Amino acid sequence: MTTDESRDAKNRQLDGFRAHPEHSALTTDQGVRIDDTDNALRAGTRGPTLLEDFHNREKITHFDHERIPERVVHARGAGAYGYFEAYESLAEYTCADFLGEAGRRTPVFVRFSTVQGPRGSADTVRDVRGFATKFYTREGNYDLVGNNFPVFFVQDAVKFPDFVHAVKMEPDSEMPTGASAHDTFWDFCSLQPESTHMLMWLMSDRAIPRSYRMMQGFGVHTFRFVTDDGRGTLVKFHWRPKLGVHSLVWDEAQIAAGRDPDFNRRDLWEAIESGDHPEWELGVQLVPEGDEHAFGFDLLDATKIIPEEQVPVRPIGRMVLDRNPQNFFAETEQVAFHTANVVPGIDFTNDPLLQGRNFSYLDTQLIRLGGPNFSQIPINRPLAEVHHNHRDGYGQQVIHPGTNYFPNSLGGGCPAHAGAGGGAGVFRHYQERIDGEKIRVRSASFDDHYSQAALFWNSMADWERRHIVEAFRFELGKVESAAVQQRMVDNLGNVDPELAAQVADGLGMTAPTQSRRGSEEVSPALSQENLRAPGICTRKVAVLVAEGTDAAQTDAMRERLADEGAVVEVLAEKGGIVGGADGTAIEVDRALRTAASVLYDAVAVPGGAEAVETLEADPAAVRFVAEAYRHGKPLAMLGEASRLMHAAGLPVTVVDDPAPSQGLCVGAGEVADRVTREFVSAIEQHRFPVRPGMFG
Ligand code: HDD
Secondary structure, eight states, X not given: OOHHHHHHHHHHHHHHHHXXXXXXXXXXXXXXXXXXXSSOOBSSTTSOBOTTOHHHHHHHHHHHTOOOOOOSSSOSEEEEEEEEEESSOOTXXXXXXXXXSTTOEEEEEXXXXXXXXXXXXXXXXXXXEEEEEEEEETTEEEEEEEEXXXXXXXXXXXXXXXXXXXXXXXXXXXXXXXXXXXXXXXXXXXXXXXXXXXHHHHTSGGGSBSOGGGOOEEOOSOEEEEOTTOOEEEEEEXXXXXXXXXXXXXXXXXXXXXXXXXXXXXXXXXXXXXXXXXXXXXXXXXXXGGGTTOSSSOTTOTTOOOOTTTSOXXXXXXXXXXXXXXXXXXXXXXXXXXXXXXXXXXXXXXXXXXXXXXXXXXXXXXXXXXXXXXXXXXXXXXXXXXXXXXXXXXXXXXXXXXXXXXXXXXXXXXXXXXXXXXXXXXXXXXXXXXXXXXXXXXXGGGOOOSHHHXXXXXXXXXXXXXXXXXXXXXXXXXXXXXXXXXXXXXXXTTTOHHHHHHHHHHHXXXXXTTOOOSOOOOOGGGSGGXXXXXXXXXXXXXXXXXXXXXXXXXXXXXXXXXXXXXXXXXEESSXXXXXXXXXXXXXXXXXXXXXXXXXXXXXXXXXXXXXXXXXXXXXXXHHHXXXXXXXXXXXXXXXXXXXXXXXXXXXXXXXXXXXXXXXXXXXXXXXXXXXXXXXXXXXXXXXXXXXXXXXX
């Protein structure tokens, strides 16, 4: 084929596309139409590329500039749109318009994130998760920039760069990616006892959430609600997921990081695409100004919670995420959160961590988004009207007419001071009397670093404690410096002697001699045992089949689970169709080799002698069942399928006497219906973390 012929053929291929009225023609940045973006302009078909090809140069130059600096922390994330709906008017406490009327809906954009890893790191690493919400209220944008833990590593923002340097990859090797299990992090924490409470959360299963949709969120700091007439109430914010709070187990999280590094991102995306819109309830803990000092800790200390048993969480509204972004970069990457984006009715306290954040977020966007006009980017633009005298700068999008200073008479005095004659909707700072020396000293009320770390430990179920011990052993086991390990273990001796002894034992070290319990208090609200929710909506269930599977059982199981809102996928050696024992065709959703048990919440295997024989001989199927068991997942084995438990090498006690109370639902023939029922309630429980032979 000659060059011309080949070009004609290509053009014919594309003709349908070009002619389609919905598709606009390719142009340059200047709107000039371009007929070929596949071949650079050249001198002869085999000659050099010509500099005068402005389309080629423009295309490559733009490409060369596509990346912006990633966030210095929280670089990896996923976002979605939705709305917040207030349950009632909170006018008694705040003049915030979006909380002013029952049923008022405010559009939101939420970005979830990990903290340590870069943009391309895995989702399921052990880490804090960011939970940042932008409310596009009628009175301007309000950002609630929180995490899935209610406390933080340091008390003063001036320590933040040190903390981040320590937790990020080490400066010489740039390792490890997405992990805190390394020397610099533990060196820092062992020397910074204020991090102890946060470390308890980080070593717990809260740091490996099953889904962004299944984690709590916290504003962390104590903020302030303010009424129209200037009255303040101290407030802490809580997000509670409708689906309950659920986590992965550590071994599962590590495998998932390889099997699907996008595990949490995909989960959020797919749930929204399929119409299962994730939902959280926003709650507040309200503390009258006069009670600020009524607690045994300082409300300005971000390493402390107010136990829910002391101040109950009052639900004030719900948030639903119902729309995925159209363009990751334009929306999720360019969204710019800022703790100082507050609206009338919401104000700060003197928490030194919050005060520092109020500087940092604006500053970081200037470098990340290339200048001072990032609030003009569509995702950051408020719905409220914007009028000011900020002018020019990189990326200016607005053609501002008229005057650019205040006061002016030539521009009619505009923009004028809002609310000069009083009136609602104007931001007014809470008036607080401050009296103090100019000193670099932290209040003694910030000194207790162990009581609440112990409170967390005391509140955990046995299996949660076991996971915490295992996590400390893993993380500190990765530390090379014995001095750092010992210092950390000694530090844990101030939380609980048993915790310190178990961690020391796992590291082959001596337990601290000076151990004591940091507190005897318990807060049941902290345990995941008490944070489950009814139902199995959106839980993912794998059904393993092969030629000869009992099709009736498969259908019944699939239908029942789907009725309950679960997402069911039928897996077989290959995609397509397999023949059931009675000749009925069973449609396969996914080939086993493209899946893994860590991508599902539960596994079911219908009966059928021939099929079970095939599965027993398939290492991928056997591994699937074994892994699901060892990660504590509900298993339903119908009819002959229970034989797979032998093949999977599960403990003899379990194989001989599988107990539904352990999430092992086994049975044949007429009891299949009961087995399915038990399976549904087992999935509702999520995990069975006390099985014999489990991975921790
Ligand atoms: Fe921060 C990002 C949450 C302390 C400085 N932070 C960032 C994000 C979240 C948090 C969720 C990601 C926002 C997004 O999705 O774009 N940060 C927290 C919480 C903290 C906290 C809950 C403690 C209670 N942060 C903190 C301190 C400082 C920062 C003390 C600095 C003094 N944080 C930043 C930052 C980031 C950021 C450097 C990086 C990218 C960005 O802001 O936009 O400014």
